[in-house]
Each structure stands twice: as C-alpha cells, then as structure tokens.
Amino acid sequence: FKLNITGYIEKNFRKEGCFMHKVKNSCQTILFLLLAHFILIYFHCQFNFQDVWENTMNYWHNYLFNIFVLYVFYVSCLVLFNRQKYAWFWFFTSTVLFAMANYLKLSYRNVPLLPSDFTQIFELTHIIQMLNEIHVMILLIVLGMLVVAFLLVTKIKSKLIFTTKLRIGSALFLWLIILSMYYSNHHYSPYRVMATTFGITDVYWDLTEDYSSNGPLVGFIKNLDIQVMEEKPENYSYETMREIVNKYKEKATETNNGKDTLENHTVIFILSESFVDPLRIPTLKLSDDPIPYIRSLKNETTSGVMLGASFGGGTADVEYEILTGFSTNYLHPSLTIPYTLLVPNLNEAPNITNVFNHKTAVHSYNASLYRRKEVYEKFGFERFFYDGGNPELSYKETIENSKYISDKSAYQEVLDILNNHGDDNLFLLLTTMQNHIPYKKGQYSNQFQVLNELDEQKKSGIETYVQGIHYTDVATKNFIEEINQIDKPITVFFFGDHLPSDIFDRYEEKNNEDLAFYKTDYFIYSNFETPKLDYSVVSPNVMSSIVLEQLNVKLTPYYVLLDEVKKTLPVIRWGEYLVQSDGSFVTEDDLPENAQELVNVYRMIQYDINEGAQYSIELGMFEFVR
Secondary structure, three states: OHHHHHHHHHHHHHOOOOHHHHHHHHHHHHHHHHHHHHHHHHHHOOOOHHHHHHHHHHOHHHHHHHHHHHHHHHHHHHHHHOEHHHHHHHHHHHHHHHHHHHHHHHHHHOOOOOHHHHHHHHHHHHHHHOOOHHHHHHHHHHHHHHHHHHHHHOOOOOOEOOOHHHHHHHHHHHHHHHHHHHOOOOOOOHHHHHHHHHOOOOOOOOHHHHHHHHOHHHHHHHOOOOOOEOOOOOOOOHHHHHHHHHHHHHHHHHHOOOOEOOOOOEEEEEEEOOOOOHHHOOOOOEOOOOOHHHHHHHHHOEEEEEEOOOOOOOHHHHHHHHHHOOOHHHEOOOOOOHHHHOHHHOOOOOOHHHHOOEEEEEEOOOOOHHHHHHHHHHHOOOEEEEOOOOOEOOOOOOOOOOOOOOHHHHHHHHHHHHHHOOOOOEEEEEEOOOOOOOOOOOOOOOOOOEOOOOOHHHHHHHHHHHHHHHHHHHHHHHHHHHHHOOOOOEEEEEEEOOOOHHHHHHHHHHOOOOHHHHEEEEEEEEOOOOOOOOOOEEOHHHHHHHHHHHHOEOOOHHHHHHHHHHHHOOEEEOOEEEEOOOOEEEEHHHOOHHHHHHHHHHHHHHHHHHOOOOHHHHHOOOOOOO
8 A cells, every 4th residue: 555655656746747746846936936026025125024014915916916027037047048957046046136236225225226227237346335344244145155056056957948949939939028028118018018907006206115016026127118208298399399499599688688698707516425414304413513614604695405306315316407407307217317328328418518618527436337427528528537537636535534535635626627727617517425325433533423312333324424524514614715715706506415315214214205304405605796595495407597597697598498497496306396486385287377388398398308309409499699
C-alpha cells in the first residue's frame, strides 16, 4: 500500500508536465508574484504594515492588476533568459532594487520614483553622496546579498524552457503588451482599457497617493508615456496667436511710454538651496532667530513668500518657472521635470535672459543634475561657471565639516564677475548648494538649539540645517554690503526653492495640507532707490515680472501679459488660483470671466512654446516693440 501511494505521488506530483506538477508550479508562481508585490507596497509605505493592510483592503482590485503586470515582467524574464532560475533571480533583483529606489526617493524628496529619474543614472555617484550613512550601508548590504544570491543561483541545475520558435513568438507577443504599456496615457491603448476595467485611476495631483492606490508598479508605468501639455487649446492656430501677440504689442507700446530700458542694469537671481524661515514651520521652537539680517531686509524691501507646488524637492521646477515665467500647473503630470524632459528638446526656449545683452550662470556644484549645461545653453547663457567646468569656479571653500561649497564662496564668485564686467547690462543666475541635504551631526558647531522634544538624530539634523541657513544669513549680509560699494545699478532677487523634507517630515505628517510647508522666502533688493511693492504671496512663475516692475523698465509683450497674470492671479498651483481681488483660492471654473480669459491666453502662449509651432516667437511676443 505504501509503495502504491509513493508511486502515485511520484507519477502525479513530481513528473514534469503532469497536471499536478503544473498546479504546483502555478501556485509557486502566484506566491512569488504576491511576495514581489508585497515588497513593492511595503517599501512604498515606508515599512508601515498598517498602511499596507489598509491599502490592500481598499484597493485590492487595483493590486490584482499589479499582479498581472508583474506576471508579464516575469514571463519577459523567462523569455529573455530561457531558464527559470535566472528569470526568478532577475525578476526579484529588479523588484528589490525598484522598491529600494522608490523608498529612498520618498524619504528624501517626498515623491515616488519616476521614469524621468533614470535620466540621472550616470550621476549615481553624486546621488549616493547625498544619502545618509545608514541608507548607504543598507544599500551596500542588499547589493552584497544579491551578488551572493546570484552565485548560488548559478549552481542550481535548470533546463531550457522554450523552443526557439516558441521563444520568438512569445517575445513578439510580449513586445506588443509592453508597447501598449508604454502608451498607457493614450485612451485607446489596450493596456489602459484593461487597467481602467480593474479600477486604475489617475491621482496625478498626489503621486504618492497615486502609487499607493494603483500600486507602485502601475503608477510608475503611467509616467512612462510623457506628454507635454494636458490638452491642445481648441482654437490654437497661427491666426489666434497673431491676434494675441498684436494685442499685447499694443499694450506694450502703451505701457513702455516714458520708461527706461535695462541698458546698464545688472540683475542677479539667487536660488538659495533649501532656504526657508524655520520660525514659520508649525510647532518648531528654536533658541534664537537664525536669520536676523534677512528678516530685517525683508521688512525694508519688496518681499514675501513664494507658494510652490512641491515639498522637500523640485529645485529645477522652481528654477524653470522663475526663468521662463511659465507655470508647471499646465504641464501634463507625466512631465515631472521640464529641465530634463522638455527644455533641451525645444527649438527655442524664451526666458528672462532674452531681455539682457549678457547672461552668466554660476552653480556651486557640478553641472550633472537636471541637464543644466544643455538647459542653460538653450536659455542663452553665454558662460556657465560650475565645479569642474570650463570656466571653473575660483572659490570652493566649505564651512567646517560640510562637503558643499559655502554661500560665502558662491557670493565671492559673483562679485568677481561683477567687478570684471563692463557697463552693459548683465543677467546673472546663482544657484547655491551650501544647505543641501544631508544634515549630519557634527557638520557644524551648532549655536541654535531645537526646544522641541525630539529624538537626537532628528534634533541634530534640524539644528545643523538651522546653523547652515544662519551662515547664509551672515554671508548674504556681507554680500549686500559689497553690492552697495559697486558704482552701478544692481538688483538682487533672493529666494529659497523648497523646504528640506528629510528633517521636517515629522511635521509634514501632522500638517499634510498646511501651506507653511510649501512657502519659501524671497526679497528683491536694489542698491539704488526703488519702490517697495506689495506681493506678499506669489507663485514662482510671476517673480521675474515683479523684478521688472520694481525696476520700472520697458517690457516685452510677454512680460506685459505676465504682469496681468501677476496682478490678477498671483498664485497658480495644483489646479487652483489665488484671486488677488478677494484673496481666495478657487478652481479655474470658478474664476471671474476676465480671469478665465487671461488664463486661456497665458496657457495658449505656453502651449505654443512647449508643444506648438512657436508662432509667438516668430510674431515677436518675446521681443521689445520697436
């Protein structure tokens, strides 16, 4: 009897190709796919098992679709390697590395991993330098474990899975499926139709929630299909653009009457990395004010806060809005970084430098991130000074144990350029790095204490950040004093780009919708008499217009349009508008009729430049009216 049972098991469970063996393999495959999905969602939820459970209960149907997509990738590995052992190894290796990258991106930027992030793959060493020691150590351990696992896998015997004909046929079929995935944002894509059937929806206004509800893998795939603008304006044509340009040419002629040109002006835009007034952060208590000079300067000058669209990152997006005057609000959500995905591909990229004869950029770091070299060349900068560049930076001093070039050195670089420049006008862009993450204990001799009850690591990180912006405050004071000694009209526009997320995420969790986490400080200072303008809350896209208004100079038709936008809708973000007349946030449908017409024109210009035929350039929208 025992022999008969043994023989039955041998015949029906262990023999390859039999029904029970196929059931066993299918169950094994399903378990492995579930494990892979659990790894993805567990890392995405920052190791919070309760969030994993709640998301699974709420979005189980979406997660079933993720299992299907994972199966497609597993079969792709099977077809590629034609051996099950290598297929499973590379499948799980890709899963773990994706999950870790997504976890780290969320930890440091508060935004999940996106396809556009892979444009920075050749700058991996610079990115790793920004991680804290614990994350680097974990990363090395995981990579080491994967190497060991690979060596063990090579010792396992494995048979070929497919015949040559079946392999080729399967590859062609999978290629069609993956191609459909790539065009996931097109309405008639088979992948999109199937995804919608399972309940996949778009939550582009909150990518973290999008990945949570739809699954990290499906959320990532949706961002492969990059589109520039949300939709083409219905009446976009050459004739429409000609009417708009002619209208604003007439307004420019009227506005410019009696105004001076930028003939001998020098304008400096200073993007101060992660600069924010820490006393504005909810519940944070400090032993003293770390930025007394900048606070006093804000009281005396045109100043306020910029209300950005992102928390903890998005430097390049802020820079893009400020230089171009365009709002990222109208870009398609899949176009996450205009610098890397849009600007280098444009025929022309109009921006604030167009109204100056000479333009120079300075970055106190290397130029690898965000394709800055290509972007600045497209923007028309004649010279770009950066670490390791040509021309090279002359000043690279750091402060104490920091690895980043100090703001003091960055300011000295700018002063040398000013002193060597003639009387012709000059636009100068400085992007600093002193206050970039990470904020390590022992980086500075901290003189400011956090009075809140926090764990030591969190407290020391905040104290290091606060000490850094204090050094910025001191360096800025000395810089302004030097500017005052130069006998030429100079205007300085100083602004922070975003709040650092890795040390303030504790507050962000408690105050998720608090606007304080999206506000950064700005001021505009001139070494000659100018009016003090009242723009207390604005979005980055209108800042160049505020600078030009303070200088009271002639405007191009485009900046006449941007002046109207600034005075009517000073903040545009997340599909909402701050209406200047009553100080309320409303959606576009609730805007007054005149404001809606203005938005349509503004969006039309942006479409024309970024995705259209650039008729407005040819028609003279960005040139001074002769």
